[in-house]
Amino acid sequence: MxxxxxxxxxxxxxxxxxxxxxxxxxxxxxxxxxxxxxxxxxxxxxxxxxxxxxxxxxxxxxxxxxxxxxxxxxxxxxxxxxxxxxxxxxxxxxxxxxxxxxxxxxxxxxxxxxxxxLFNQLQYENKLTEKWVLDFVHPTHFHASKLEADGLHYLNLNFEIKITILLIRFPDLLTSTKHQDMDEVVNSRKKKDERLHLLKTLLPSIVFASFLEDDNCIIAIPPTKNNYQTAADSIHTYFMNQGIKSKIGIGGSYNGIEGYRKSYVEACNSLKLLEKFPKTNGVAHISDWGIITLFQQVPEETLKGFYAQYLPEEVTLNEEQIHTLEVLYANALNMKVTAEELHIHRNTLLYRLDSISKKTGLDPKNFHDALLLRVLLVIKKLTFR
Structure with missing residues (x-):
C-alpha cells in the first residue's frame, strides 16, 4: 500500500x-x-x-x-x-x-x-464479481467457456458444486435512468452496497452475490434440504421488518456454468410470474408455478390467438367475476369453501357462476369448462397488460 x-x-x-x-x-x-x-x-x-x-x-x-x-x-x-x-x-x-x-x-x-x-480489497473483489455476474446474466452473449474460466480464476468458483440462484427485486431502488444527478447515483450505489453487505451477513454461505444494473440482486447459494426456501424467507422477512419491500424468485439447483445459467433463467421467470400472480409472502420457487411455466414458453401471439377463440374482445369479465373464479380454483372447485371464503351465500356464488357462464359460454361448474377458464385467466395475466 x-x-x-x-x-x-x-x-x-x-x-x-x-x-x-x-x-x-x-x-x-x-x-x-x-x-x-x-x-x-x-x-x-x-x-x-x-x-x-x-x-x-x-x-x-x-x-x-x-x-x-x-x-x-x-x-x-x-x-x-x-x-x-x-x-x-x-x-x-x-x-x-x-x-x-x-x-x-x-x-x-x-x-x-x-x-x-481491507476496504479497497473488498471493493476490488466486488468489482470482479460484478463484472463477472453482468457477463453471466447477459441476455444474448453467454460465453460458457470464458465465464467458467474467469469464474475459476478470479472468483475461485467450484462449478462441480450445485447452486441455487435467488433473484431479489427491491422496488425502492428502481430509479429512472433519465435525469439522474450524481447525488442520486451515489445514494443508490450506497444503498446497494449496504444491502449487499446485509445479505452476506444474513447468508454466510453465499457463493457469489451482486446487484445487476437495475433493482435486482442476484445471490447464489449452495442448496441443502429446504435451504433455498429458508434463505429466501429469512431475507424477505428481514427486509419487511425494516420497512423495505422485496420479491424473490428462486431457480432450481444445478452444477456447471450451464446449470448456473439455467437456475438464473428460472429465477428470472419466477420473479416475472410473481409480478403477474402476486403471492402474499413475495417468495416463489420456479416449481411453485406448475403448468403456468409451460404457458410462459409459448409465443405471446399464439397465446393471444387461443384466448380470442373463447373470449373475444367484446367478452370481458369484471374484477368480481375474476376474483370469484380465482378463489374457486384455489379451493379445488369446492363451492361451500369458496362461498365461505368470499363471505357470500352459496346461492350468491351460484348466481355469479351462472352469470359467467352466460357471458362466456363456459360453465365454471363443469370441470372441463372450469379448466379452460383457468387457462384463459392465466393467459390474460401473462399477455394482457
Whole structure:
C-alpha cells in the first residue's frame, strides 16, 4: 500500500478534530503528503528519510533542528503494515512531551490504513464479481467457456458444486435512468452496497452475490434440504421488518456454468410470474408455478390467438367475476369453501357462476369448462397488460 496525498488527507481529517498538535504524514520518499500545517506540504522531511534508512524512530530536539532539512522538533515514527515500512508519521513538539502521544498516533494510523486496505480489497473483489455476474446474466452473449474460466480464476468458483440462484427485486431502488444527478447515483450505489453487505451477513454461505444494473440482486447459494426456501424467507422477512419491500424468485439447483445459467433463467421467470400472480409472502420457487411455466414458453401471439377463440374482445369479465373464479380454483372447485371464503351465500356464488357462464359460454361448474377458464385467466395475466 502506498500513502498518497488523498490517503493522508482522509486520515488527518479524522485526527485533527481530536488533537491540538501539528501532525505530518510522509510517504516512502520522505515527502510530506499530509499535514495539519498546509505550509509544509510537499517538502522533503529529512527526519522521515532517516526513519527509512535506520528503520527506527527519530527524535529531533530544538538544538538539533538545524541538522534536519525540512524538519522541526518532534518525534518521527515509522508507519508499518505487515512488517513493512510504508511511510512515516511526525508529531511536532519537544520529543519528551509528545512521545507517548506519537506512539498512540502511530498505532491509530496503522489501524486506519489496514482498514482502508481491507476496504479497497473488498471493493476490488466486488468489482470482479460484478463484472463477472453482468457477463453471466447477459441476455444474448453467454460465453460458457470464458465465464467458467474467469469464474475459476478470479472468483475461485467450484462449478462441480450445485447452486441455487435467488433473484431479489427491491422496488425502492428502481430509479429512472433519465435525469439522474450524481447525488442520486451515489445514494443508490450506497444503498446497494449496504444491502449487499446485509445479505452476506444474513447468508454466510453465499457463493457469489451482486446487484445487476437495475433493482435486482442476484445471490447464489449452495442448496441443502429446504435451504433455498429458508434463505429466501429469512431475507424477505428481514427486509419487511425494516420497512423495505422485496420479491424473490428462486431457480432450481444445478452444477456447471450451464446449470448456473439455467437456475438464473428460472429465477428470472419466477420473479416475472410473481409480478403477474402476486403471492402474499413475495417468495416463489420456479416449481411453485406448475403448468403456468409451460404457458410462459409459448409465443405471446399464439397465446393471444387461443384466448380470442373463447373470449373475444367484446367478452370481458369484471374484477368480481375474476376474483370469484380465482378463489374457486384455489379451493379445488369446492363451492361451500369458496362461498365461505368470499363471505357470500352459496346461492350468491351460484348466481355469479351462472352469470359467467352466460357471458362466456363456459360453465365454471363443469370441470372441463372450469379448466379452460383457468387457462384463459392465466393467459390474460401473462399477455394482457
Amino acid at each position: 502506498r500513502i498518497t496525498s488523498e490517503v493522508a488527507h482522509s486520515i488527518l481529517v479524522k485526527l485533527k478534530k481530536l488533537v491540538n498538535y501539528n501532525i505530518n504524514i510522509m510517504n516512502s520518499d520522505g515527502v510530506i503528503v499530509g499535514s495539519t500545517d498546509s505550509s509544509r506540504l510537499h517538502q522533503i522531511h529529512q527526519g522521515a528519510l532517516m526513519v527509512f534508512d535506520t528503520k527506527k524512530a527519530i527524535f529531533i530536539y530544538s538544538e538539533d533542528e538545524a541538522h534536519f532539512t525540512g524538519a522541526k522538533p518532534g518525534v518521527n515514527l515509522p508507519i508499518e503494515i505487515q512488517q513493512k515500512i510504508i511511510g512515516c508519521i511526525g508529531v511536532t513538539g519537544e520529543p519528551n512531551d509528545v512521545i507517548q502521544f506519537a506512539q498512540i498516533l502511530k498505532v491509530t494510523v496503522e489501524v486506519m490504513l489496514q482498514e482502508m486496505e
